[in-house]
Amino acid sequence: MIDFYALTSPNVQKIYIILEECGLPYTEHFIDVWKGEQYSPAYLKINPNNKIPAIVDREGPGGKPYTVFESGAILMYLAEKSGRLMPKDTAARYETIQWLMIQLTGVGPMFGQLTHFKLFVPKSVDSYAHDRYQSEVKRLYGVLEKRLGESPWLGGKEYSIADIATFPWTRNHDAQGVSFTDKPNLTRWFDVIAARPAVKAALAKIAVIKSNRETASDEQKDQFFGRGKYAAA
Ligand SMILES: N[C@@H](CCC(=O)N[C@@H](CS)C(=O)NCC(=O)O)C(=O)O
Known part of the structure; x- marks a missing residue:
C-alpha cells in the first residue's frame, strides 16, 4: 500500500x-x-x-x-x-530520463511561472515576466512538437514516465497561450494519452x-x- x-x-x-x-x-x-x-x-x-x-x-x-x-x-x-514505464536497456533508459528531465527542469518551472504571472499578476504590473515566460513556454512547446515528429513518444519508442510527467502540464495549453491546431504531433500524442483508461481514471x-x-x-x-x-x- x-x-x-x-x-x-x-x-x-x-x-x-x-x-x-x-x-x-x-x-x-x-x-x-x-x-x-x-x-x-x-x-x-x-x-x-x-x-x-x-x-x-x-x-x-x-x-x-x-x-x-x-x-x-x-x-x-x-x-x-x-x-x-521506463526502458531497461541503458541507452533507451537515459533517452527517457533526458526527456523526463526536460519536463522537470523546463516545462514544469516555466509553465508554472507563466501560470502564476497570468493568473495572479496583472500584465500592467509586470509585462517583462509575462513576456519572458510566454516566450519560453512557446519555445518549449516547439521542442516537444519537433520531438514528437521524430519519435512516437517523448521518451522514445514506448509510452513512459517522460510522457506521464509532461502530459498534465499540457492539459491547459490554450490558457497558456498555445494552440495545438498547428501542432499535429502534440495533438496525436495528447489524444492518445487522454484516451488511456488509467489516465481517464486518474x-x-x-x-x-x-x-x-x-x-x-x-x-x-x-x-x-x-x-x-x-x-x-
Ligand atoms: N519540484 C516539485 C514541485 C512540486 C510543487 O511545486 N508542488 C506545489 C503544488 S501546488 C506545492 O506543493 N506548493 C506548495 C508550496 O510551494 O508551498 C515536484 O516536482 O514535485
Whole structure:
C-alpha cells in the first residue's frame, strides 16, 4: 500500500496517472496547500521542502516503509518498483530520463511561472515576466512538437514516465497561450494519452477533489506564494 500525499496540481496528477497505470494500491491524503497544510510538522517530516506530491511506500526496500518526495523521483521509484514505464536497456533508459528531465527542469518551472504571472499578476504590473515566460513556454512547446515528429513518444519508442510527467502540464495549453491546431504531433500524442483508461481514471479522481484554492484568503495566498510577511528573509 502506498500513502499518497496529494491535491490537484500537475505535479500531483503525474503520480495519480502512474499509480493507476501500474495498478498499485494507494490511499490518498489531501494536503491543501491553499490552507498552508504543507507546513504542518507532520508533513514536513515527509517532505522537508513543503511541497506535494510525496509518497510513503509501506512495503519499500527491505520490506520497510520508504518515503519519496519530488514528482520526478516518485515516477522513477514507481517505475522501478513496478518494472514498467521506463526502458531497461541503458541507452533507451537515459533517452527517457533526458526527456523526463526536460519536463522537470523546463516545462514544469516555466509553465508554472507563466501560470502564476497570468493568473495572479496583472500584465500592467509586470509585462517583462509575462513576456519572458510566454516566450519560453512557446519555445518549449516547439521542442516537444519537433520531438514528437521524430519519435512516437517523448521518451522514445514506448509510452513512459517522460510522457506521464509532461502530459498534465499540457492539459491547459490554450490558457497558456498555445494552440495545438498547428501542432499535429502534440495533438496525436495528447489524444492518445487522454484516451488511456488509467489516465481517464486518474483525471476522474482529480476532478472531484475539493481545495481551498478559490476561497483562499489574501494571507493564505501570501503564504503559498512566499510573499509579504511570508517572503524568505
Ligand atoms: N519540484 C516539485 C514541485 C512540486 C510543487 O511545486 N508542488 C506545489 C503544488 S501546488 C506545492 O506543493 N506548493 C506548495 C508550496 O510551494 O508551498 C515536484 O516536482 O514535485
